[in-house]
Amino acid sequence: MTTRKRRNRGKPVVIGLIAVLIIALIAAVGLYFAYDRYLRSSHPIKYENYVERYARDNHIDKYLVYAVIKTESGFKPDAVSNVGARGLMQIMEDTFDWIKFRTDDEDAMYKDMYDPQTNIKYGCFLLGYLYDEFGNVETAMAAYHAGRGQVNEWLADSSISSDGEHLDTIPIPDTAHYVDKITKAMDVYVKLYGQG
DSSP: OHHHHHHHHHHHHHHHHHHHHHHHHHHHHHHHHHHHHHHHHHSOOOSHHHHHHHHHHTTOOHHHHHHHHHHHHTTOTTOBOTTOOBTTTTBOHHHHHHHHHHHTOTTOOGGGGGSHHHHHHHHHHHHHHHHHHHSSHHHHHHHHHHOHHHHHHHHHOTTTOSSSSSOSOOSSHHHHHHHHHHHHHHHHHHHHHOOO
């Protein structure tokens, strides 16, 4: 009789533990889907036709383009920075003129940087050019933020770049933070939307 009572006392405990585990599992699944929904809303896919076309034309990863647009403008085509950069990919006027000359786009005007298609076309050209020049995303993005000349100086300095191709450190904290934001955003885009 004593044995039976002990067994019966253990059943409610086991059932309680199973119930707690089931509730915890349901909560974890709910949190996962809520977090996924949050990430998708904070890392949207917009202007897909333009991004895909110009990323492909310039041999760059479309998720890098989305990461730049998210970081630079939050997908607002009329965005203007405190230094005057315009549009989705925040193109400065001197950068616009540089790209316009290289693409032989005589009819373009700086106000066209508010047009999503033109801005993405110019931004992707610049990203592709920088990637071709520097060979990796981090260094290319440092150049996108701080300028090609500045990055070339850093690469020539062995205390900043041990191999002359990669930056061991980025001396400007804002640029280092920017590169970190871009690489993290790109990682999220790849995880959310990447194939396979």
